Amino acid sequence: MIAPRDLLRAAVLIVCAASLAGCISLLPKTKPSQLYRFEGATAATGLPAAPPVAGVALFRTPSSFQRAASGDRILTLTGGQAAYIADARWMSPAVVLFDEALMRAFDANPGPARLVARGEPARTQYALRLDVRDFYANYDQGPQAPPSVVVRVRVSLLRSADQIQVGEQVLEARIRASDNRVGAIVAAFDEAVRTVLVQLIDFSNRLGASA
Template structure:
Protein backbone atom coordinates (compact mmCIF):
# COMPACT_ATOMS: atom_id res chain seq x y z
CA UNK A 1 0.00 0.00 0.00
CA UNK A 2 1.27 3.49 -0.86
CA UNK A 3 2.33 5.61 2.08
CA UNK A 4 0.25 8.77 2.04
CA UNK A 5 0.30 12.08 3.88
CA UNK A 6 -2.84 13.96 4.78
CA UNK A 7 -3.26 17.37 3.21
CA UNK A 8 -2.22 19.92 5.83
CA UNK A 9 -3.95 23.22 6.57
CA UNK A 10 -2.79 26.11 4.41
CA UNK A 11 -0.48 27.58 7.04
CA UNK A 12 1.34 24.28 7.51
CA UNK A 13 1.51 23.73 3.75
CA UNK A 14 3.15 27.13 3.37
CA UNK A 15 5.85 26.22 5.88
CA UNK A 16 6.42 22.90 4.12
CA UNK A 17 6.81 24.73 0.83
CA UNK A 18 9.51 26.93 2.36
CA UNK A 19 11.34 23.93 3.79
CA UNK A 20 11.21 22.11 0.45
CA UNK A 21 13.44 24.79 -1.00
CA UNK A 22 16.09 23.86 1.56
CA UNK A 23 16.10 20.11 0.98
CA UNK A 24 19.71 20.20 -0.27
CA UNK A 25 20.72 21.44 3.19
CA UNK A 26 19.13 18.44 4.88
CA UNK A 27 21.12 15.36 3.79
CA UNK A 28 19.36 13.22 6.39
CA UNK A 29 16.04 13.67 4.56
CA UNK A 30 14.67 10.76 2.54
CA UNK A 31 15.02 11.35 -1.23
CA UNK A 32 11.89 12.23 -3.15
CA UNK A 33 11.22 10.28 -6.34
CA UNK A 34 10.31 12.46 -9.32
CA UNK A 35 7.81 11.49 -12.02
CA UNK A 36 6.39 13.04 -15.15
CA UNK A 37 3.42 12.57 -17.45
CA UNK A 38 3.47 13.48 -21.12
CA UNK A 39 0.02 12.58 -22.44
CA UNK A 40 1.71 11.57 -25.66
CA UNK A 41 -0.75 10.53 -28.37
CA UNK A 42 -0.16 7.66 -30.75
CA UNK A 43 1.21 8.65 -34.15
CA UNK A 44 -1.36 9.76 -36.70
CA UNK A 45 0.34 7.53 -39.24
CA UNK A 46 0.28 8.55 -42.86
CA UNK A 47 -2.53 11.08 -42.53
CA UNK A 48 -1.88 14.08 -44.78
CA UNK A 49 -1.73 17.59 -43.29
CA UNK A 50 -4.89 19.66 -43.74
CA UNK A 51 -4.85 21.90 -46.82
CA UNK A 52 -6.44 24.79 -44.92
CA UNK A 53 -5.29 25.55 -41.40
CA UNK A 54 -6.33 28.06 -38.76
CA UNK A 55 -4.36 29.52 -35.88
CA UNK A 56 -5.29 28.82 -32.28
CA UNK A 57 -3.95 30.86 -29.36
CA UNK A 58 -3.48 28.84 -26.16
CA UNK A 59 -3.28 30.93 -22.97
CA UNK A 60 -2.06 29.33 -19.76
CA UNK A 61 -4.57 26.73 -18.61
CA UNK A 62 -6.54 27.12 -15.42
CA UNK A 63 -5.85 24.30 -12.96
CA UNK A 64 -7.59 23.16 -9.80
CA UNK A 65 -5.40 24.46 -6.97
CA UNK A 66 -5.07 21.22 -5.00
CA UNK A 67 -3.53 19.46 -8.02
CA UNK A 68 -1.66 22.32 -9.67
CA UNK A 69 1.66 21.88 -7.89
CA UNK A 70 4.21 19.08 -7.93
CA UNK A 71 2.44 16.81 -5.44
CA UNK A 72 0.26 13.88 -6.58
CA UNK A 73 -3.24 14.30 -5.21
CA UNK A 74 -5.35 11.33 -4.05
CA UNK A 75 -8.96 11.25 -2.94
CA UNK A 76 -10.49 8.74 -0.52
CA UNK A 77 -14.12 9.62 0.05
CA UNK A 78 -14.15 12.98 1.91
CA UNK A 79 -10.39 12.84 2.55
CA UNK A 80 -7.70 14.33 0.33
CA UNK A 81 -4.03 13.38 0.61
CA UNK A 82 -0.76 13.50 -1.31
CA UNK A 83 1.41 10.49 -2.09
CA UNK A 84 4.41 10.52 0.21
CA UNK A 85 7.97 10.86 -1.16
CA UNK A 86 6.75 11.30 -4.76
CA UNK A 87 6.56 14.48 -6.82
CA UNK A 88 5.95 15.54 -10.37
CA UNK A 89 9.20 16.72 -11.94
CA UNK A 90 7.51 20.12 -12.45
CA UNK A 91 4.15 21.55 -11.38
CA UNK A 92 1.30 19.51 -12.87
CA UNK A 93 -0.14 22.60 -14.54
CA UNK A 94 3.17 23.14 -16.36
CA UNK A 95 3.43 19.51 -17.49
CA UNK A 96 -0.17 19.62 -18.69
CA UNK A 97 0.36 22.80 -20.71
CA UNK A 98 3.40 21.24 -22.38
CA UNK A 99 1.40 18.08 -23.13
CA UNK A 100 -1.33 20.13 -24.85
CA UNK A 101 1.24 21.86 -27.04
CA UNK A 102 2.84 18.55 -28.04
CA UNK A 103 -0.56 17.07 -28.87
CA UNK A 104 -1.37 19.84 -31.35
CA UNK A 105 2.14 19.83 -32.83
CA UNK A 106 1.92 16.08 -33.51
CA UNK A 107 -1.55 16.19 -35.06
CA UNK A 108 -1.92 16.83 -38.82
CA UNK A 109 -5.32 18.52 -38.45
CA UNK A 110 -6.12 22.11 -39.44
CA UNK A 111 -5.83 23.59 -35.93
CA UNK A 112 -2.33 25.02 -35.43
CA UNK A 113 -1.17 26.58 -32.19
CA UNK A 114 0.46 29.99 -32.56
CA UNK A 115 3.09 31.53 -30.29
CA UNK A 116 1.76 33.38 -27.28
CA UNK A 117 2.82 36.68 -28.83
CA UNK A 118 1.08 35.86 -32.11
CA UNK A 119 -2.39 37.15 -31.33
CA UNK A 120 -2.74 38.67 -34.79
CA UNK A 121 -2.00 35.30 -36.41
CA UNK A 122 -4.71 33.49 -34.44
CA UNK A 123 -8.28 32.89 -35.53
CA UNK A 124 -9.43 31.30 -32.27
CA UNK A 125 -8.51 31.28 -28.61
CA UNK A 126 -8.62 27.95 -26.79
CA UNK A 127 -9.24 28.34 -23.08
CA UNK A 128 -8.75 25.31 -20.85
CA UNK A 129 -9.71 24.78 -17.23
CA UNK A 130 -8.45 21.55 -15.63
CA UNK A 131 -11.02 20.87 -12.93
CA UNK A 132 -10.04 17.37 -11.79
CA UNK A 133 -6.59 15.78 -11.83
CA UNK A 134 -6.46 13.14 -9.13
CA UNK A 135 -6.20 9.51 -8.12
CA UNK A 136 -9.48 8.35 -6.61
CA UNK A 137 -9.32 5.46 -4.13
CA UNK A 138 -12.95 4.55 -4.71
CA UNK A 139 -12.38 0.89 -3.75
CA UNK A 140 -10.31 1.56 -0.63
CA UNK A 141 -6.66 2.28 0.04
CA UNK A 142 -5.49 -1.27 -0.69
CA UNK A 143 -6.87 -1.30 -4.24
CA UNK A 144 -5.51 0.47 -7.33
CA UNK A 145 -7.04 3.93 -7.65
CA UNK A 146 -8.94 5.33 -10.60
CA UNK A 147 -7.30 8.34 -12.22
CA UNK A 148 -9.68 11.14 -13.15
CA UNK A 149 -8.79 13.94 -15.56
CA UNK A 150 -11.54 16.43 -16.39
CA UNK A 151 -11.05 19.53 -18.55
CA UNK A 152 -13.50 22.27 -19.50
CA UNK A 153 -12.65 23.80 -22.88
CA UNK A 154 -14.02 26.76 -24.82
CA UNK A 155 -13.17 28.10 -28.27
CA UNK A 156 -13.58 31.83 -28.81
CA UNK A 157 -13.36 33.66 -32.15
CA UNK A 158 -10.72 36.39 -32.05
CA UNK A 159 -12.60 38.70 -34.43
CA UNK A 160 -15.78 39.20 -32.37
CA UNK A 161 -15.10 37.11 -29.23
CA UNK A 162 -18.04 34.86 -30.00
CA UNK A 163 -17.98 31.50 -28.25
CA UNK A 164 -17.88 28.87 -31.00
CA UNK A 165 -17.82 25.87 -28.70
CA UNK A 166 -17.80 24.92 -25.06
CA UNK A 167 -17.33 21.34 -23.93
CA UNK A 168 -16.16 19.21 -21.00
CA UNK A 169 -13.76 16.30 -21.57
CA UNK A 170 -13.33 13.57 -18.98
CA UNK A 171 -11.33 10.33 -18.95
CA UNK A 172 -11.04 7.78 -16.15
CA UNK A 173 -8.30 5.16 -16.10
CA UNK A 174 -7.83 2.45 -13.47
CA UNK A 175 -4.20 1.98 -12.42
CA UNK A 176 -2.91 -1.56 -12.93
CA UNK A 177 -1.51 -1.70 -9.41
CA UNK A 178 -1.38 0.34 -6.22
CA UNK A 179 2.19 1.46 -6.90
CA UNK A 180 3.35 4.94 -7.76
CA UNK A 181 4.81 3.92 -11.14
CA UNK A 182 1.51 2.35 -12.24
CA UNK A 183 -0.46 5.31 -10.92
CA UNK A 184 1.75 7.68 -12.91
CA UNK A 185 1.22 5.56 -16.04
CA UNK A 186 -2.53 5.84 -15.52
CA UNK A 187 -2.24 9.63 -15.20
CA UNK A 188 -0.34 9.63 -18.49
CA UNK A 189 -2.97 7.48 -20.21
CA UNK A 190 -5.86 9.58 -18.90
CA UNK A 191 -4.16 12.80 -19.99
CA UNK A 192 -3.55 11.37 -23.47
CA UNK A 193 -7.20 10.34 -23.69
CA UNK A 194 -8.43 13.83 -22.83
CA UNK A 195 -5.97 15.49 -25.22
CA UNK A 196 -6.96 13.20 -28.08
CA UNK A 197 -10.59 14.24 -27.69
CA UNK A 198 -9.65 17.90 -27.25
CA UNK A 199 -7.50 18.11 -30.39
CA UNK A 200 -10.10 16.29 -32.48
CA UNK A 201 -12.85 18.64 -31.26
CA UNK A 202 -10.74 21.73 -31.96
CA UNK A 203 -9.94 20.50 -35.48
CA UNK A 204 -13.66 20.15 -36.21
CA UNK A 205 -14.48 23.66 -34.97
CA UNK A 206 -13.55 25.89 -37.89
CA UNK A 207 -13.30 29.67 -37.39
CA UNK A 208 -16.00 31.93 -38.88
CA UNK A 209 -15.74 31.97 -42.64
CA UNK A 210 -13.38 28.93 -42.57
Protein backbone atom coordinates (compact mmCIF):
# COMPACT_ATOMS: atom_id res chain seq x y z
CA MET A 1 0.00 0.00 0.00
CA ILE A 2 1.36 3.45 -0.99
CA ALA A 3 1.89 5.81 1.92
CA PRO A 4 0.03 9.18 1.84
CA ARG A 5 3.40 10.99 1.87
CA ASP A 6 4.47 9.16 -1.32
CA LEU A 7 1.17 10.01 -2.99
CA LEU A 8 1.66 13.69 -2.13
CA ARG A 9 5.21 13.66 -3.51
CA ALA A 10 4.06 12.07 -6.76
CA ALA A 11 1.30 14.64 -7.14
CA VAL A 12 3.78 17.50 -6.66
CA LEU A 13 6.12 16.05 -9.31
CA ILE A 14 3.25 15.73 -11.80
CA VAL A 15 2.22 19.36 -11.20
CA CYS A 16 5.83 20.57 -11.64
CA ALA A 17 6.25 18.59 -14.85
CA ALA A 18 3.00 20.01 -16.21
CA SER A 19 4.14 23.54 -15.30
CA LEU A 20 7.47 23.10 -17.10
CA ALA A 21 5.73 21.72 -20.17
CA GLY A 22 3.48 24.76 -20.18
CA CYS A 23 6.47 27.11 -19.96
CA ILE A 24 8.23 25.44 -22.87
CA SER A 25 5.17 25.68 -25.08
CA LEU A 26 4.90 29.41 -24.39
CA LEU A 27 8.41 30.24 -25.67
CA PRO A 28 8.20 32.30 -28.88
CA LYS A 29 9.08 30.54 -32.12
CA THR A 30 11.33 32.93 -34.03
CA LYS A 31 11.65 32.75 -37.80
CA PRO A 32 15.30 32.59 -38.89
CA SER A 33 16.46 35.64 -40.83
CA GLN A 34 17.29 35.20 -44.51
CA LEU A 35 20.89 36.19 -45.24
CA TYR A 36 21.90 38.32 -48.23
CA ARG A 37 25.05 39.89 -49.63
CA PHE A 38 26.13 42.45 -52.21
CA GLU A 39 29.33 42.09 -54.23
CA GLY A 40 29.80 44.80 -56.86
CA ALA A 41 32.26 42.31 -58.36
CA THR A 42 31.85 43.50 -61.95
CA ALA A 43 32.83 47.10 -61.21
CA ALA A 44 35.94 46.97 -63.40
CA THR A 45 33.89 46.06 -66.50
CA GLY A 46 32.31 49.52 -66.49
CA LEU A 47 35.62 51.36 -66.66
CA PRO A 48 36.94 53.17 -69.74
CA ALA A 49 40.20 51.97 -71.25
CA ALA A 50 43.13 53.17 -69.14
CA PRO A 51 46.28 54.69 -70.69
CA PRO A 52 49.50 52.68 -70.31
CA VAL A 53 51.12 54.50 -67.40
CA ALA A 54 53.08 53.36 -64.39
CA GLY A 55 51.11 51.98 -61.47
CA VAL A 56 50.05 54.19 -58.60
CA ALA A 57 49.83 52.65 -55.13
CA LEU A 58 47.06 53.83 -52.81
CA PHE A 59 47.00 53.13 -49.10
CA ARG A 60 43.54 52.85 -47.53
CA THR A 61 43.40 54.96 -44.38
CA PRO A 62 40.80 54.41 -41.62
CA SER A 63 37.42 55.34 -43.07
CA SER A 64 33.89 55.77 -41.79
CA PHE A 65 30.54 54.15 -42.61
CA GLN A 66 27.01 55.34 -41.87
CA ARG A 67 26.56 54.03 -38.33
CA ALA A 68 22.93 52.93 -38.58
CA ALA A 69 23.72 50.91 -41.72
CA SER A 70 27.15 49.53 -40.83
CA GLY A 71 25.87 46.36 -39.15
CA ASP A 72 24.14 43.33 -40.63
CA ARG A 73 20.64 44.82 -40.77
CA ILE A 74 19.24 46.39 -43.96
CA LEU A 75 18.37 50.04 -43.29
CA THR A 76 15.34 51.73 -44.88
CA LEU A 77 13.99 55.28 -44.69
CA THR A 78 10.35 56.27 -45.17
CA GLY A 79 9.97 60.01 -44.87
CA GLY A 80 11.54 60.87 -41.53
CA GLN A 81 11.30 57.33 -40.13
CA ALA A 82 14.10 54.77 -40.20
CA ALA A 83 13.52 51.02 -39.92
CA TYR A 84 15.20 47.72 -40.70
CA ILE A 85 13.76 45.09 -43.03
CA ALA A 86 12.28 42.30 -40.92
CA ASP A 87 13.63 38.72 -41.19
CA ALA A 88 16.47 39.82 -43.49
CA ARG A 89 20.12 40.48 -42.72
CA TRP A 90 23.42 40.90 -44.53
CA MET A 91 25.63 37.82 -44.43
CA SER A 92 28.30 39.99 -42.76
CA PRO A 93 28.15 43.59 -41.50
CA ALA A 94 27.61 45.97 -44.41
CA VAL A 95 30.91 47.71 -43.70
CA VAL A 96 32.74 44.37 -44.14
CA LEU A 97 30.90 43.50 -47.36
CA PHE A 98 31.67 46.96 -48.76
CA ASP A 99 35.39 46.60 -47.96
CA GLU A 100 35.46 43.17 -49.64
CA ALA A 101 33.73 44.58 -52.73
CA LEU A 102 36.24 47.45 -52.81
CA MET A 103 39.20 45.07 -52.71
CA ARG A 104 37.73 42.88 -55.47
CA ALA A 105 37.09 45.90 -57.66
CA PHE A 106 40.69 47.15 -57.33
CA ASP A 107 42.03 43.64 -57.91
CA ALA A 108 40.11 43.51 -61.21
CA ASN A 109 41.06 47.08 -62.15
CA PRO A 110 43.09 47.19 -65.41
CA GLY A 111 44.21 50.77 -64.76
CA PRO A 112 47.23 52.16 -62.90
CA ALA A 113 45.63 52.59 -59.46
CA ARG A 114 46.30 49.77 -57.02
CA LEU A 115 45.07 49.45 -53.47
CA VAL A 116 47.75 48.43 -50.98
CA ALA A 117 46.67 46.49 -47.92
CA ARG A 118 47.95 47.34 -44.45
CA GLY A 119 51.27 45.62 -43.80
CA GLU A 120 52.01 45.05 -47.49
CA PRO A 121 55.65 45.94 -48.26
CA ALA A 122 55.03 48.61 -50.87
CA ARG A 123 55.71 52.32 -51.09
CA THR A 124 52.49 54.28 -51.58
CA GLN A 125 52.18 57.61 -53.33
CA TYR A 126 48.72 58.47 -52.01
CA ALA A 127 46.43 57.77 -49.08
CA LEU A 128 42.81 56.96 -49.88
CA ARG A 129 40.05 57.83 -47.42
CA LEU A 130 36.42 56.80 -47.90
CA ASP A 131 33.45 58.07 -45.91
CA VAL A 132 30.32 56.07 -46.72
CA ARG A 133 27.74 58.64 -45.68
CA ASP A 134 24.56 57.05 -47.04
CA PHE A 135 23.73 53.36 -47.43
CA TYR A 136 20.00 52.69 -47.29
CA ALA A 137 16.80 51.92 -49.21
CA ASN A 138 14.65 55.04 -49.54
CA TYR A 139 10.88 54.56 -49.77
CA ASP A 140 10.46 57.92 -51.46
CA GLN A 141 7.31 56.84 -53.35
CA GLY A 142 5.47 55.34 -50.39
CA PRO A 143 5.84 52.19 -48.28
CA GLN A 144 4.31 49.89 -50.90
CA ALA A 145 6.30 51.08 -53.94
CA PRO A 146 9.79 49.79 -54.80
CA PRO A 147 12.39 51.85 -52.93
CA SER A 148 15.42 53.62 -54.35
CA VAL A 149 18.73 52.42 -52.92
CA VAL A 150 21.07 55.30 -52.08
CA VAL A 151 24.84 54.84 -51.74
CA ARG A 152 26.88 58.02 -51.29
CA VAL A 153 30.62 58.05 -50.60
CA ARG A 154 33.00 60.95 -50.07
CA VAL A 155 36.48 60.06 -51.31
CA SER A 156 39.65 61.98 -50.48
CA LEU A 157 43.18 61.43 -51.78
CA LEU A 158 46.19 62.75 -49.87
CA ARG A 159 49.80 62.78 -50.99
CA SER A 160 51.72 60.45 -48.71
CA ALA A 161 54.85 62.61 -48.63
CA ASP A 162 53.23 65.67 -47.04
CA GLN A 163 49.58 64.70 -46.36
CA ILE A 164 48.32 67.44 -48.69
CA GLN A 165 44.94 66.68 -50.21
CA VAL A 166 45.23 66.39 -53.98
CA GLY A 167 41.72 65.22 -54.83
CA GLU A 168 38.24 65.03 -53.39
CA GLN A 169 34.93 63.92 -54.82
CA VAL A 170 31.47 62.81 -53.69
CA LEU A 171 30.34 59.66 -55.48
CA GLU A 172 26.67 58.75 -55.50
CA ALA A 173 24.36 56.11 -56.95
CA ARG A 174 20.57 55.89 -56.75
CA ILE A 175 19.16 52.64 -58.06
CA ARG A 176 15.44 51.92 -58.06
CA ALA A 177 14.56 48.35 -57.05
CA SER A 178 12.52 46.45 -59.62
CA ASP A 179 10.01 45.37 -56.98
CA ASN A 180 9.23 45.86 -53.30
CA ARG A 181 10.75 42.50 -52.39
CA VAL A 182 13.89 41.85 -50.38
CA GLY A 183 15.62 40.07 -53.28
CA ALA A 184 14.98 43.00 -55.63
CA ILE A 185 16.12 45.51 -53.01
CA VAL A 186 19.35 43.56 -52.42
CA ALA A 187 19.94 43.51 -56.21
CA ALA A 188 19.57 47.30 -56.21
CA PHE A 189 22.14 47.55 -53.39
CA ASP A 190 24.52 45.41 -55.45
CA GLU A 191 24.10 47.64 -58.52
CA ALA A 192 24.48 50.83 -56.46
CA VAL A 193 27.72 49.57 -54.90
CA ARG A 194 29.01 48.56 -58.34
CA THR A 195 28.17 52.00 -59.77
CA VAL A 196 29.98 53.82 -56.95
CA LEU A 197 33.03 51.57 -57.26
CA VAL A 198 33.20 52.25 -61.01
CA GLN A 199 33.29 55.98 -60.24
CA LEU A 200 35.87 55.49 -57.48
CA ILE A 201 38.30 53.45 -59.58
CA ASP A 202 37.90 55.78 -62.57
CA PHE A 203 38.72 58.72 -60.26
CA SER A 204 41.78 56.88 -58.91
CA ASN A 205 42.98 55.89 -62.39
CA ARG A 206 42.68 59.44 -63.69
CA LEU A 207 44.79 60.63 -60.77
CA GLY A 208 47.38 58.00 -61.66
CA ALA A 209 47.40 59.05 -65.29
CA SER A 210 47.89 62.71 -64.42
CA ALA A 211 50.66 61.83 -61.95
